[in-house]
Amino acid sequence: MRARLARVRRRAGFSLRLRLMLGAAALAVLFMLALLPVLQRAFVFALEQSIEKRLASDASTLISAARIVDGRLTMPDKLPDEEFDNLEARQLGFIYDSEGTLIWQSHSSRDENVDYTPRYDGGRHDFSRAWAQSGREFFVYDVEIDLLRGQAAAYSVITMQPVSDYQSMHDGFMRQLYLWLAVALLVLLGLLWFGLTWGFRGLRRLTAELDQVEAGERNALSEEHPRELLRLTGSLNRLLESERQQRERYRHSLDDLAHSLKTPLSVLQGVSENLAGRSANPEQAQILQRQIERMSQQIGYQLQRASLRKSGLVRHRARLAPLLDLLCEALDKVYRDKRVRVERVFDAQLEVPIEQGALLELLGNLLENAYRLCLGSIRVSAIEQAGFCELSVEDDGPGVPVDQRARILQRGERLDTQHEGQGIGTAVVKDIIESFGGELLLEDSGLGGAAFRVRLPRS
Incomplete structure (x- = not known):
């Protein structure tokens, strides 16, 4: 699959201008080859x-x-x-x-x-x-x-x-003819390249604007393009606006849903606590509390899963260092008794190709698991390689048994049902990564525990 994607990228990256230039060059060469015997016969x-x-x-x-x-x-x-x-x-x-x-x-x-x-x-x-x-x-x-x-x-x-x-005389003329035809061909190719370069200015401007849209620097494409491209830019602008409006409606709907469910769940939680204190059968009250808590977790999981999705056109990038500082500061307070030491192995200016909120949720879940299971050391590393960015979170805890790794990383598995106390964090992490076209790997860490490695495509 990766090899096929690489071939598709190579084909897609083949310049249209170069294709036209090669086609024009082939036609020019054929024309010169056809013109050569005509000129030769005319001279003879x-x-x-x-x-x-x-x-x-x-x-x-x-x-x-x-x-x-x-x-x-x-x-x-x-x-x-x-x-x-x-x-x-x-x-x-x-x-x-x-x-x-x-x-x-x-x-x-x-x-x-x-x-x-x-x-x-x-x-x-x-x-x-x-x-x-x-x-x-x-x-x-x-x-x-x-x-x-x-x-x-x-x-x-x-x-x-x-x-x-x-x-x-004939041989001298033929030598001069070959020379001048070669010079004429080179001049013609140069003029063709100049003409194509000038003609593709509109496409280069459109490409630059699309890059700005993907980077979040502008919301729509301008109308300062050749007439042949105006329909395309108009369609892309409508698509961008439709996606933006749909995303806003999605967020508003999720906020409304979360707000509408929060109060009933709080009421049920309070009722279950009263029943646990007065009921003659406390086991039933505990079951009710666990089910309410499970409902709350599942609703939170589904809301997170639906909201943290990759945009269809906008290409996001988020700096890793500030988000890691924010998360470590919060987790250090929660696990202050452990005095966890976090080692950082990445460039301070490194940017991860993912939306900032998604990266915050992804890294927060991985770090929370690492803080909870480690003995005292965590290592966060990140590198950029050809075509992808790899982010790793390692700890010196007990790790994950080899026979359980495949089930943990399998699509549709939930760690909250497989391992008590794990919650739904890793499931959210995997869904976020897959929505951005990446993959999650689970390996042994050099620190002695587990190493979660996230690979995200750069484009």
Whole structure:
């Protein structure tokens, strides 16, 4: 059960802003991953268009240098573009006739055997790729001409350039693209976090006001919240007011009940005492007195049990040291013959997560039992740990037999019916602790007697 509650708390403590941020970050990453191939294709398309224009310009250079002499195509020994004349150049040039026969090639293409044969089909131009026997890939621009300087002509003018010339440009662009997309993603996430932080100001203000309500510092939530939260704050205010009114009515009803029962019980008590003094059967009068006393105890127990309940929304905290001083001062007078020494092992500023009246009743019952049963020493200790506060009351008395502890701490058991003289104090203590979501443990004390340990959740 504790492990399940811990898991629920961990899930409940997971920030809504963080959840939205993680969702937005996941969508942003998916968007960037989807955008990456689109940008890559756009760059490749633009690059190929630039290469096509460059090769078309080179083809125009070859066409402008060509001549028709006696019906045959002739090319000058020296071309305007030196790239075609340099053996180590990367720019290749070819001219084919309409039958697909190579009739001219540039000096730069002497050492390259490219697997490409044009088809003269009357088309205008074609941009494609081809592979050379050396394994290199080339961009190919093929343009067909029908007229050359006013004379009929049927040739395919082809220019080529290695793909590897642009690979470094492509790789550099991709590196820059990855870098800028990563920077853009970080900037976007930062803006998202800032936007969510700004947008959640209303929720943080509402959380702060709820903390103040739980701490008892304010009675209701304000109306200075975003419109989307006003219905929630209104419902919480109505719930707070309804709980406050119900609690007041409950207290008033209990006070009226206690007052209405006090007088009849006092009258019955007086009658029983008169009967005990004059009756010929004193045993019957004693039975009547015990039953009246039992009724008084049960009424007191039920009133205490009903009134000391945890509030549904308000989170109470009470300082331990002042209440312990008050109780010890009263009990020292009652048990002055014992001269009880009370050892305190806790921080003087420690606060127990429980309503002050409930803590006074709980601690009073435990201390009264300890004072009555101890030999002379009592130890009150308290520590705060992760998730709970533990309060212990120990004594050096006879303790509680191990075989009786389970029955004492079992829900519904009453010590007044199990052990004479114990009264109903421990039953009240257990009910108070359970109403605040805590637990009561009974162990052996290092002082030699019993140790009652109370564990209360901190929230």
